[in-house]
Amino acid sequence: MAGPARQCRHEVLQVDISRYAKEAGRSPPSDEQRQAAATTKRSSRPNNQSEGKGASTISPYTFPAPLMLPDDLLALNDDEPPQSMLSWLRARNPVTQTRKTIYVVRTPSVDARVSFIKTWTVPTTATSSKLKTLEPPRLADVSAYLEAFYYPLLVKTLPQDVSFVSWETTEQAKPQKGRKKPASMPAYVGLKIGDGVTRIRSRPCPDGVFGGQLNLNDLLDGALHVLPADAYAILLLVDHDLYEDDEDDFCCGRAYGGSRVCIVSSSRYHPALDTLDYYIDGGIDLAHMWPASHCQSFVEGVCSLHEPRPPTKKRKRTQKKPKPKVSADDVPAGLDVSSTPMGAALRAVQPLSDSAQELHGLWFSRVARTVSHELGHCFCLGHCAYYACVMQGTTSVAEDLRQPPYLCPVCLAKVAHALMGITPNTGDTEQAYAVQRYQALMEFCQGWLHVGMFAGFHAWLQKRVQMLSAGASASSPICLD
Template sequence: MSPSCPHRHLQLDVSSHAAEAGFQRLPLAKRQAATTPAGRAGTEDAVAEHARLEALFPGPLVLPGDALAVDPKEPPQSLRSWIQDNMRNPVTQRRKTIYVVPAPQVGPAVSKTVSSWTVPSPSRAASLKGKCEAPDVELVRQYLEAFYYPLPVRLLPKEVRLVPWTGGNAAGRSKKQQDGPQYIGLQVGGIVTRITTRRCPDGAFGRQLRLSNILDAALDALPDDAYALVMLVAHDTYEDEHDDFCCGLAYGGSRIAVVSFARYHPLLDEAAGVDRDHAWPFAHCAAFVERLCRGAAAAGSRKKRKVDNSQVTTAAQPLADIIKKTLEAGARSDGDLSALWLSRVARTVAHEVGHCFCLTHCRYYACSMQSTTCVAEDLRQPPYLCPVCLAKLTRAVRDVSKGAFDETRFLIERYTTLARFCKQWERAAMFAGYRCWLEKRIDALQGGLPAERDLGNQELF
């Protein structure tokens, strides 16, 4: 990690840009109320306890260009509103499995053209030293299985590949663009779906695939016992004609999602404006936050703005300890690039599957369910679920528990499972920081248990 920035001061709440953008964070009592089924704040003691919990849950940064700065009035989704959402699909004993679909193999009939579309163009790719392999689908599956513990997560047992499109309107090459076929086929098992392609607007890749078409294929592939299905794609993707690209999309009510890992390639970081040294957890560095805010304001005023010290801390604080231990773990921004790529994709896949649980974008805290406008913002967001979003997931899996549901025990087991996965990949800063964060949450939860309580080997799920 760059020694030029020691991350000595931390930004624990919204940035100075938030007020300029019109974003106003909900007060503590309303944040606590959002975690309750009734949607009402508890006693003073309950609110005070929630305040102590927030030591590990900083506010959203709301930096210039961030989603919450662009759309500061996006309505929040409390636990109560999530419970009342009639579009929500319940998790049941029959339908509780999450399926992961590997990125399609490229069939021989289209390999000459379509394979090249996954390689970043030399004009957009920075020089890269070291080996960098695409994320292994089995590792993505393992991460999802830990994140959505205790639900089973399986690979879809069907052949998935890209083939020529031979159905109606098989135009071959586009009339306007002679750099590739306008349509290709996505074969999942015995069903082939037409996928529209287009030239990549910013030239980062040769061509892109349309997400809505891929989601059509995902819907056809959804097994009867699936709660949700997420399909990985190695190619660059887009949602509509106005996008340069889109990394992921979910149809939550239909329980399907697609994630492209093309734009998370470390080769593209420089072109995407990614500051690896200030990805999460280092994104809460106050100097970094103020630099971005000051830079955005420079066009209107050259006057240096004063940092709001009420939102900055230098004290012994859990996040400061997490950053220190992440640095000590030796996770370097220029280290294991394959682990770095995996960490980015794992976080986004968990986010998109979260939409299948009917979780909307979060505005309460820095959270894995925050919306994003670009890759740089994406990498500044944490991998964990905030107290509000976690309350929704906890309630979703409670219905498939055996016997009485012990929420504290569930959280400890979920966090322990995630920490075990992260330990294997501490070469990436996100996983190293996440493991430390998880261990602090486990310690806090265990500290709140009665001394005689036995978590033993009881079967919870």
């Protein structure tokens, strides 16, 4: 595993891009570029004039820079310009009074004639009965999270029954007696939603982690056919492993943003996969998932694996303090890092236990973040490079797990623009909307404080709301038009 994973106390907060990225000549957008990106005006000047001279800057202790670790998407490729508010305005599908519901499709049940694909949802690497029978993320929990994340939109379950059925109508599709699996894997299964059936390609799983995979484009087509008239977007959540084309090994999620349909698979987030050798190359470190991914010791550890010389700086660690204070490099005078949103999030992290309840929560937290990301594409949000942000693109599951669940100020400005005022009493300013949305998310996280990501997110939200309520305009999450 990458970095000093065990017993790390996460004492120093990394709010800047990694040393690796700096040495590779990478840099995040400047404050001016970030503020220009969050405004609806053509001028590059920030539109928050109340702070007097100069630009009001966003605190990195609330919204740190993307980490840009080796092999992260932004470290590999920064050629694509990030999407500004203005370019989003040109691309978006407006939410309207007649189209303001997010639909989620039930996880498909499995018809007896294709019962062999039931086994495809259990990783071949799950050796203990606890892992084999671990409850996957529940649709109701995913819906509740989305309802807070995309406040104030309603999230409804599509009423139709959904199941995987046989695509073949010939005798060969009938299960042979005593066998769960046909002699050879059929090339197709059917996705039945209501009365319609869509043909879904299947194939063996290239890395053997699951018994088989389903084609995500075919599944998205199936969901697209049942998009209700009042739907803003539709989400299909599946437990099966997915692939997009012949080239890829697997794919966790995809959105057809313009068509407002997206799909997420929970399969690769299964905790039984966390210790696979091939994932370790990708750097999964269970002690350093967000918010602990912003632990400087971890970031330095990962960077040092990608260069011949060791890190130049070593931090002393104090012992036996249950709640260490969090510090950071170049802290402004008088700032207590522990009391900032990111400092508080880092302090909220507890060591992971392997109880079934915690593993289920861990699995769900990963899916919740990816679902909010893919639905973000349905709101026409592009991949983000402005800050660490849930809308960052990723190249691996390990990178997914290092990313925050929150929207950065630029992406939040877009969502606020889309959603404020869509129902009465959602605030008549972006800031008022943001506070209501944060409170809805805080309420959700309250029920999941035994899970690291939600505990960290709750602490972050609490500090954020305190700052906004105290009128901390110097670090306002959004530019006020």
